[in-house]
Amino acid sequence: MAKDRGYRSRAFFKLAELNKRFNFIEKSRIAVDLGAAPGSWLQNLSSSMPHGSLIIGVDLVPIAPIPRVTTFVADLTTQHCKQLITNEMKGNLADLVVHDGAPNVGSAWLQDAFAQNELVLASLKIAAEILEKGGTFVTKVFRSKDYNNLMWVFNQLFRNVSATKPNSSRLVSAELFVVCQDFIAPQKLDPRFLDPKYVFKDIAALATDTGKGSVHANAHANVFMPEQKRRKREGYEEGNYTQYKEVSAMEFIEGTDPVTLLGTHNAITFKTKEDKKLLKNEDTTKDILANCEDLKVLGKKEFKQLMKWRIIIREEMGLEVRKKDKKEDIDESNIEELPVNPDEQIAEDIERIENEDSARAKKERRRKNEKRTKEVQRMQLKMGAPIDIGLEQDQHLDDDVYIPDQKSKGDIFDLKHTQKHLKGRNIDEIEEDEGSSEEEPEVAKFEDAYEDEEDKLDRLEAQMDGMYETYQEKLGEKDRKHQIKEARRKDKNREAWGGIPRRGDDDEESEESAGEEEEEEEESEGEYGYEAKEKHRMQLDQDSSDEEEVGTSKKPAKKSKVDRKTQDEAAANVWFGNPLFKDVDGIAEESDEEEEEEASVMEEDEDEEEPAEEDEESDGFEVVPQEDDGEMWDVDDEDQDAARQKRIEDTGLITEEAMSLAYRLKNGMTTKSKLLDEGFNKHATNDRENLPEWFTNDERKNYKVHIPITKEAVEALKARQRAIDARPIKKLAEAKAKKKYKAVKAAEKAQAKSETIMENQELTEKEKAMGVQKMINKTKANANKKREVKLVVARGSAKGVKGRPKGVSGRYRMVDRRFKTDIRGMRNAKKRAENNKKRRKA
Ligand SMILES: C[S@@+](CC[C@H](N)C(=O)[O-])C[C@H]1O[C@@H](n2cnc3c(N)ncnc32)[C@H](O)[C@@H]1O
Numbered sequence: 001m002a003k004d005r006g007y008r009s010r011a012f013f014k015l016a017e018l019n020k021r022f023n024f025i026e027k028s029r030i031a032v033d034l035g036a037a038p039g040s041w042l043q044n045l046s047s048s049m050p051h052g053s054l055i056i057g058v059d060l061v062p063i064a065p066i067p068r069v070t071t072f073v074a075d076l077t078t079q080h081c082k083q084l085i086t087n088e089m090k091g092n093l094a095d096l097v098v099h100d101g102a103p104n105v106g107s108a109w110l111q112d113a114f115a116q117n118e119l120v121l122a123s124l125k126i127a128a129e130i131l132e133k134g135g136t137f138v139t140k141v142f143r144s145k146d147y148n149n150l151m152w153v154f155n156q157l158f159r160n161v162s163a164t165k166p167n168s169s170r171l172v173s174a175e176l177f178v179v180c181q182d183f184i185a186p187q188k189l190d191p192r193f194l195d196p197k198y199v200f201k202d203i204a205a206l207a208t209d210t211g212k213g214s215v216h217a218n219a220h221a222n223v224f225m226p227e228q229k230r231r232k233r234e235g236y237e238e239g240n241y242t243q244y245k246e247v248s249a250m251e252f253i254e255g256t257d258p259v260t261l262l263g264t265h266n267a268i269t270f271k272t273k274e275d276k277k278l279l280k281n282e283d284t285t286k287d288i289l290a291n292c293e294d295l296k297v298l299g300k301k302e303f304k305q306l307m308k309w310r311i312i313i314r315e316e317m318g319l320e321v322r323k324k325d326k327k328e329d330i331d332e333s334n335i336e337e338l339p340v341n342p343d344e345q346i347a348e349d350i351e352r353i354e355n356e357d358s359a360r361a362k363k364e365r366r367r368k369n370e371k372r373t374k375e376v377q378r379m380q381l382k383m384g385a386p387i388d389i390g391l392e393q394d395q396h397l398d399d400d401v402y403i404p405d406q407k408s409k410g411d412i413f414d415l416k417h418t419q420k421h422l423k424g425r426n427i428d429e430i431e432e433d434e435g436s437s438e439e440e441p442e443v444a445k446f447e448d449a450y451e452d453e454e455d456k457l458d459r460l461e462a463q464m465d466g467m468y469e470t471y472q473e474k475l476g477e478k479d480r481k482h483q484i485k486e487a488r489r490k491d492k493n494r495e496a497w498g499g500i501p502r503r504g505d506d507d508e509e510s511e512e513s514a515g516e517e518e519e520e521e522e523e524s525e526g527e528y529g530y531e532a533k534e535k536h537r538m539q540l541d542q543d544s545s546d547e548e549e550v551g552t553s554k555k556p557a558k559k560s561k562v563d564r565k566t567q568d569e570a571a572a573n574v575w576f577g578n579p580l581f582k583d584v585d586g587i588a589e590e591s592d593e594e595e596e597e598e599a600s601v602m603e604e605d606e607d608e609e610e611p612a613e614e615d616e617e618s619d620g621f622e623v624v625p626q627e628d629d630g631e632m633w634d635v636d637d638e639d640q641d642a643a644r645q646k647r648i649e650d651t652g653l654i655t656e657e658a659m660s661l662a663y664r665l666k667n668g669m670t671t672k673s674k675l676l677d678e679g680f681n682k683h684a685t686n687d688r689e690n691l692p693e694w695f696t697n698d699e700r701k702n703y704k705v706h707i708p709i710t711k712e713a714v715e716a717l718k719a720r721q722r723a724i725d726a727r728p729i730k731k732l733a734e735a736k737a738k739k740k741y742k743a744v745k746a747a748e749k750a751q752a753k754s755e756t757i758m759e760n761q762e763l764t765e766k767e768k769a770m771g772v773q774k775m776i777n778k779t780k781a782n783a784n785k786k787r788e789v790k791l792v793v794a795r796g797s798a799k800g801v802k803g804r805p806k807g808v809s810g811r812y813r814m815v816d817r818r819f820k821t822d823i824r825g826m827r828n829a830k831k832r833a834e835n836n837k838k839r840r841k842a
Helices: 011-022 040-048 079-089 113-130 147-157 203-210 216-224 249-254 258-264 273-280 286-293 300-317 319-329 342-370 374-392 407-411 415-421 427-434 436-490 494-499 501-526 529-548 561-576 591-599 601-609 640-650 656-666 672-679 693-702 711-726 730-759 765-784 817-841
Strands: 030-034 054-059 069-073 094-099 131-142 158-164 175-183 246-248 267-269 616-618 621-624 790-794 812-815
Touching (some): 011 131, 011 175, 030 040, 030 113, 040 054, 040 094, 069 079, 094 113, 246 249, 258 300, 267 286, 300 319, 656 672, 790 817, 812 817
Parallel strands (some): 030 054, 246 267, 790 812
Antiparallel strands (some): 616 621
């Protein structure tokens, strides 16, 4: 698909998808692609960035030139690489750094998460040095135990960080793409933030290393604002992360950072007088109370409930107004910002996610049972697959991961996430900004943002899948219809065969077989490209040929051998009873006659010697004399299927591609090993499960190297086709064989008669010679004699009577009365013409 469109790799679509969602390319002027070979991302940048933009690509391997792109061969983990880039940027800063690098060992891609994530960090290091404030960094990461640490680091350097998995990325692969927007551009950056030794250590350890307070908030302060006096951020006492903490309801209502409160306490209590007043409030429902009892097990829903409840109470209390006033007097240094303990938070996350997982599983089961529509099932399946993958990794830590077609991932919602999104703008501030009346909608907006986006994407995904499936079904249907239609077209008598059980079976089987073909096609998904196509095509050809040979069945095992034989005979009789055979020399018109004919051709011939009864009328039937019926029974066009079948049997090379391949091999233009090499690529062993159908279908077309079709191959095929076309068709061959058979029989009979004559003692030698000669002449005449077809007109009560008319023997044809008149007229005209001719001569 990618190559079709001129892109160097399918990675193109990943960046395109990311950009579609986050829209970072078009607004960039200077972009750097780290790990850019073969260059599809560069192609994307080159085509989408404004004119005059600077685009730099770096890779260990050279990149073929791309318009408007400067490339270097360099190792992105080196200082030299950064130097090359900065030189090219001539003192400017980049607005976009993208990184799709992957550790490359030999020719195979080693999906070593650690090495990958190390590369990510090296790229981030470059990005941090060359990006301008507000810039964007896009990177591929592998989900592993280090993933969360990386995310943590990204979050320290960028205001908006989103991990996503483009549809074009295989769901089974651990690869994710993280789009980090709004670069903070810290004045000074602690090198440990970009040092794998530290980053891939435990986050808590990192935090411990980076500051006195032993929490990452302090680490943050250490790294970003070393010169500023730190706020008092006591946090939990060291080693006492698990202590049970309560917060009063009023504190939660009035507090400035409810999210942190919820994240750092175990329960909301209603002990004070003021708290107790809240218990009387009708909005303080049982659910709210239950939620308050254990904050550690809050799910997304419960979290939302509590946040909404808080806002309602605040509204009722008019806290916003008071707060606004208060805010001016607030000495920021007095606000105690409760730090988030990473260990505890992770533990919380794990616990919560576990609960959520089981709740979600239940919910999904219920949904499945309730809605048994295809779309929802598909959607749910999509949701399931990535979770399975995620469980191999530290899935429970992937709180930031947003996976478009995996609703459940979106459900992995935690306080940390929320907090991050509210960073620098907590809910209270939102309230203040928007005014009290808009508080709830704003919060609701925030809360529903996840759901809306997820739902929308899920819906879209499901719709797309549904549409695609319908399209596929339609295609399949069309195919099947086409096959049946084709079969019918080739066999005009098919309907007439309906009475024979075998045909009925065949019909069913053909339907079944169509289904089977579809299944086979699906099963052969593992086979890609031309070969699969070819195999399928040959299979179809084979099948249609099979169908043509009446009496054969795709599922003979179903029937007993005897049955099958009888049915085959019946079907064969019907086949040869087809009027198409009527005019073929040597083939009897009626099927029963045919058998007799084969047994004793000569006898029948003798019968036929009897003069035809012209204008014979018997029981309402009139036999019309027939002068020359040769033109009446032209054989139809030749049977293409037979020709095709023959062609497959002959060589198996029926396509231009196959022929070209053979031609190239024969003429030393390619070798077997080269072809084998071409058949494999670095993606050959990739897992193809769980890929979107549209993608696999497109891939199948483009997965293999396309063999160029040579002129010579096409010529050779055409020549062969001409030769095949020139061959006698099957029916004709059968007719000729029959004729030959008859002739042999007639000769044998003539010989026997001659011997009888010769042995007759009563005859003179001359008489014997004359007798034999007469016999030979008669045999010859019989052989050359065209079998006559009697034209029969049904009259009176005989009209509409089916079957052989009474009193008519031999070959006959029912005709209209006017036809007889026409024949007569023609005969008379002919006679008149002859007489005139004679007269003129005389
Ligand atoms: C998946 S490919 C990138 C594909 C690219 N985004 C595209 O669209 O064509 C990964 C690339 O990372 C490069 N790479 C791996 N380690 C690297 C390093 N240390 N420095 C530079 N490039 C590296 C590999 O050479 C490889 O070309």
